[in-house]
Amino acid sequence: xxxxxxxxxxxxxxxxxxxxxxxxxxxxxxxxxxxxxxxxxxxxxxxxxxxxxxxxxxxxxxxxxxxxxxxxxxxxxxxxxxxxxxxxxxxxxxxxxxxxxxxxxxxxxxxxxxxxxxxxxxxxxxxxxxxxxxxxxxxxxxxxxxxxxxxxxxxxxxxxxxxxxxxxxxxxxxxxxxxxxxxxxxxxxxxxxxxxxxxxxxxxxxxxxxxxxxxxxxxxxxxxxxxxxxxxxxxxxxxxxxxxxxxxxxxxxxxxxxxxxxxxxxxxxxxxxxxxxxxxxxxxxxxxxxxxxxxxxxxxxxxxxxxxxxxxxxxxxxxxxxxxxxxxxxxxxxxxxxxxxxxxxxxxxxxxxxxxxxxxxxxxxxxxxxxxxxxxxxxxxxxxxxxxxxxxxxxxxxx
Amino acid sequence: xxxxxxxxxxxxxxxxxxxxxxxxxxxxxxxxxxxxxxxxxxxxxxxxxxxxxxxxxxxxxxxxxxxxxxxxxxxxxxxxxxxxxxxxxxxxxxxxxxxxxxxxxxxxxxxxxxxxxxxxxxxxxxxxxxxxxxxxxxxxxxxxxxxxxxxxxxxxxxxxxxxxxxxxxxxxxxxxxxxxxxxxxxxxxxxxxxxxxxxxxxxxxxxxxxxxxxxxxxxxxxxxxxxxxxxxxxxxxxxxxxxxxxxxxxxxxxx
Ligand SMILES: Nc1ncnc2c1ncn2[C@@H]1O[C@H](COP(=O)(O)OP(=O)(O)OP(=O)(O)O)[C@@H](O)[C@H]1O
Ligand SMILES: [Mg+2]
Numbered sequence: 001x002x003x004x005x006x007x008x009x010x011x012x013x014x015x016x017x018x019x020x021x022x023x024x025x026x027x028x029x030x031x032x033x034x035x036x037x038x039x040x041x042x043x044x045x046x047x048x049x050x051x052x053x054x055x056x057x058x059x060x061x062x063x064x065x066x067x068x069x070x071x072x073x074x075x076x077x078x079x080x081x082x083x084x085x086x087x088x089x090x091x092x093x094x095x096x097x098x099x100x101x102x103x104x105x106x107x108x109x110x111x112x113x114x115x116x117x118x119x120x121x122x123x124x125x126x127x128x129x130x131x132x133x134x135x136x137x138x139x140x141x142x143x144x145x146x147x148x149x150x151x152x153x154x155x156x157x158x159x160x161x162x163x164x165x166x167x168x169x170x171x172x173x174x175x176x177x178x179x180x181x182x183x184x185x186x187x188x189x190x191x192x193x194x195x196x197x198x199x200x201x202x203x204x205x206x207x208x209x210x211x212x213x214x215x216x217x218x219x220x221x222x223x224x225x226x227x228x229x230x231x232x233x234x235x236x237x238x239x240x241x242x243x244x245x246x247x248x249x250x251x252x253x254x255x256x257x258x259x260x261x262x263x264x265x266x267x268x269x270x271x272x273x274x275x276x277x278x279x280x281x282x283x284x285x286x287x288x289x290x291x292x293x294x295x296x297x298x299x300x301x302x303x304x305x306x307x308x309x310x311x312x313x314x315x316x317x318x319x320x321x322x323x324x325x326x327x328x329x330x331x332x333x334x335x336x337x338x339x340x341x342x343x344x345x346x347x348x349x350x351x352x353x354x355x356x357x358x359x360x361x362x363x364x365x366x367x368x369x370x371x372x373x374x375x376x377x378x379x380x381x382x383x384x385x386x387x388x389x390x391x392x393x394x395x396x397x398x399x
Numbered sequence: 400x401x402x403x404x405x406x407x408x409x410x411x412x413x414x415x416x417x418x419x420x421x422x423x424x425x426x427x428x429x430x431x432x433x434x435x436x437x438x439x440x441x442x443x444x445x446x447x448x449x450x451x452x453x454x455x456x457x458x459x460x461x462x463x464x465x466x467x468x469x470x471x472x473x474x475x476x477x478x479x480x481x482x483x484x485x486x487x488x489x490x491x492x493x494x495x496x497x498x499x500x501x502x503x504x505x506x507x508x509x510x511x512x513x514x515x516x517x518x519x520x521x522x523x524x525x526x527x528x529x530x531x532x533x534x535x536x537x538x539x540x541x542x543x544x545x546x547x548x549x550x551x552x553x554x555x556x557x558x559x560x561x562x563x564x565x566x567x568x569x570x571x572x573x574x575x576x577x578x579x580x581x582x583x584x585x586x587x588x589x590x591x592x593x594x595x596x597x598x599x600x601x602x603x604x605x606x607x608x609x610x611x612x613x614x615x616x617x618x619x620x621x622x623x624x625x626x627x628x629x630x631x632x633x634x635x636x637x638x639x640x641x642x643x644x645x646x647x648x649x650x651x652x653x654x
Pocket of ligand 2: 458515588
């Protein structure tokens, strides 16, 4: 195989001229290394911010600003949307409180009730109440009541009915304690049915399940508000638009999300500008040095022509050497990057709570390698074509 | 025309290897022009030809034409027949069609070329340098290289890089490479130009002896006729004329 012979010769030449080869490799690493660090920073910082946004479900929450009338039908339609992960109606907020007490604590705690169901993004780490008698407490409420998982607590609800103050008692089981992030005040996540029952009681409507007396229920129920979480942070803006379009004004964290995404876009643009300039400069410098190399090796290349190497074989000479330079330079650049990344990450560790600032994934390294080798091959092809054009007589008379 | 066929050579001579008619090569640079004109040239198998002349008269140019490495500007007829069993190859047509690879194949098969200045690859050992022409032809490993190296007195340098050799030693390596692939023709462009006259004579004699042993057609360029003459080569006749303003030089070669 002539190709193999050319490879062997090119390799020997590359090793023989190891000083020159090292210079090429260093030159490449000097361009590629900082580019990797830059991208690592961009990816690490923005990636960290996006991770934070994604991890915190409250960023996906969409809250109505004012109360309106939503019926089951509307809620179900919303639930069917692809960009909606979780939706539950809320009862009136003044009716949504309950006074809790426990044997373990000698105080009463008034808590806000939040309707919940399985799949509630705020209760990812605790189980949601499954029956009407189960309850999940916010950490502050749990602390005040000195509660542990599985404890029984009493809830009491008061109303003025037909001019008289009345009170009913409920026995509830604590099935979970929510995350501090989920609800910061005194609160209780409960089954929607329980909230409806308590609202009915306060409105003077009979609740047969608990044998609470009152008038007959109206035929259709409407809710003033709802709890809504989009499937991802990227769906928030779209959902907000859709709700605004049907006259439901909502509050979201879309501006925070938009800010991070805008930053990502801008930084990505800046990065690509730098990367393209860097890549261009690198290809140019590699191309120029390979080009000059062909000149330098004119005589040796024409000796190869003289002993019968064909045009096609000669092209592989600069090509092989360019690929060596590309691969070695890439390796060195990764080494440089790793050193810098470790330094930056340990330096910043105190401020970032251990989160890495400078991060690259294996596929980034692979992509950098592919691009580098391609750039090297392209510039080598040009000088290879030049090398192939060297007639044997061209270089033999070299001074 | 002064042809001096050697008596031994006459016996070994076969058919015509090179046949050139009206082959011209023009070279111009900085308003100075040089023209090599070959109205007629025939070289037969087994001949030992010397191209003798002052510096700049066109010796290298002629050898480059004969080795298919310089393209003549004008060719009436240029035929090459290294194997008398085969029909001759039309070199003029190959040049016309820019068949550089075909010319290269022809060269690597049949011609050994020894350059005026070494032309060794600095990154290959002496052995690999000598082997280069054999390698390209995919020839089997045998004792050719060692025999040649022994005969040329460079056996102990075989595993060194050319950079560590003296000029004369390098020149001998170049000769070994020219002969290693057992070509039927060896073209040597002042193979001893860069060594002292005493060594030059010795190396040249060695070279001719090796060529004769192997029944190789030899074409050497040299400016020292004296010791070449002693080796019994046929001198190729040529005449160099210069225009009055000294701007154009023409060498006419016949033989
Ligand atoms: N590449 C070139 N371009 C232009 N002119 C050239 C070129 N190479 C050689 N010449 C001219 O052609 C003429 C013949 O050159 P050539 O190398 O054949 O001489 P030579 O007989 O081999 O000389 P020497 O004994 O010094 O090696 C010279 O006058 C030289 O100036
Ligand atoms: Mg010369």
